[in-house]
Amino acid sequence: MRIDVVTVFPDYLAALDLSLIGKARQAGLLDLRVHDLREWTTDRHRTVDDTPFGGGAGMVMRPDVWGQALDDVLGADGRLVIPTPSGEVFTQRHAEALAAESHLVIACGRYEGIDARVAEHYRAAGREVSELSIGDYVLNGGEVAALVLVEAVGRLLPGVVGNPDSLVEESHGAAGLLEYPVYTKPPVWDGLEIPDVLASGHHARIDRWRRDRALERTAQRRPDMIAALDAAALDKHDRAL
Numbered sequence: 075m076r077i078d079v080v081t082v083f084p085d086y087l088a089a090l091d092l093s094l095i096g097k098a099r100q101a102g103l104l105d106l107r108v109h110d111l112r113e114w115t116t117d118r119h120r121t122v123d124d125t126p127f128g129g130g131a132g133m134v135m136r137p138d139v140w141g142q143a144l145d146d147v148l149g150a151d152g153r154l155v156i157p158t159p160s161g162e163v164f165t166q167r168h169a170e171a172l173a174a175e176s177h178l179v180i181a182c183g184r185y186e187g188i189d190a191r192v193a194e195h196y197r198a199a200g201r202e203v204s205e206l207s208i209g210d211y212v213l214n215g216g217e218v219a220a221l222v223l224v225e226a227v228g229r230l231l232p233g234v235v236g237n238p239d240s241l242v243e244e245s246h247g248a249a250g251l252l253e254y255p256v257y258t259k260p261p262v263w264d265g266l267e268i269p270d271v272l273a274s275g276h277h278a279r280i281d282r283w284r285r286d287r288a289l290e291r292t293a294q295r296r297p298d299m300i301a302a303l304d305a306a307a308l309d310k311h312d313r314a315l
């Protein structure tokens with residue numbers, strides 16, 4: 075997969091040289107390219123923004139500069155992704171869908187955002203344009219969201235995560251539940267012991283205990299996820315909880 079990130083702060087994406095994503099890039103599993111939007115400016119001051127029509131505080135990023143950049147970077151197969159507080163909330167389902175694409179282009183807005191005609195232009199040209207939010211809070215730009223998107227999508231690519239089984243039981247995974255609590259050595263720490271069942275070696279009981287804790291945790295913290303569960307996914311033991 076190829077992912078292009080276009081931003082006025084390319085150094086912000088340096089963290090993607092580290093850890094699993096960095097290793098995936100070195101192994102050729104992920105072709106990640108970061109571009110400075112100012113490369114597409116034509117004026118002496120390398121201007122990327124201007125005042126908003128209709129008035130109001132802040133500045134808006136210019137459609138002409140973004141259009142030049144995205145025309146060059148999208149190529150024939152790029153799917154445009156725009157991190158924005160006004161987007162659909164990004165979920166694991168979005169990550170899975172984006173991981174199935176061959177080429178993503180992430181346009182990182184700053185200031186008050188990118189002129190709305192940019193998304194409109196590429197939708198009118200028949201492109202898939204995903205405006206996605208990583209959460210209901212205010213950031214200074216899309217770069218942090220781009221880091222989240224690249225990591226969430228990149229780790230799903232074949233060969234990136236060492237043990238693909240570990241992708242199955244995660245929070246927001248196939249079961250649609252939050253992850254159960256995890257424990258490791260020492261068996262007693264600060265006077266706190268691990269749950270006995272986890273040291274029992276009885277795998278059926280351990281599996282049951284883990285599902286019970288995942289259901290309880292999800293019901294307490296994310297009742298919306300419980301409500302979204304397919305009833306058929308709950309067995310009679312689950313319903314008795």
Ligand SMILES: Nc1c(O)cccc1[N+](=O)[O-]
Binds near residue numbers: 207210211215
């Ligand atoms: N929340 C936010 C923002 O304030 C600015 C750019 C992108 C996002 N977001 O993706 O959630």
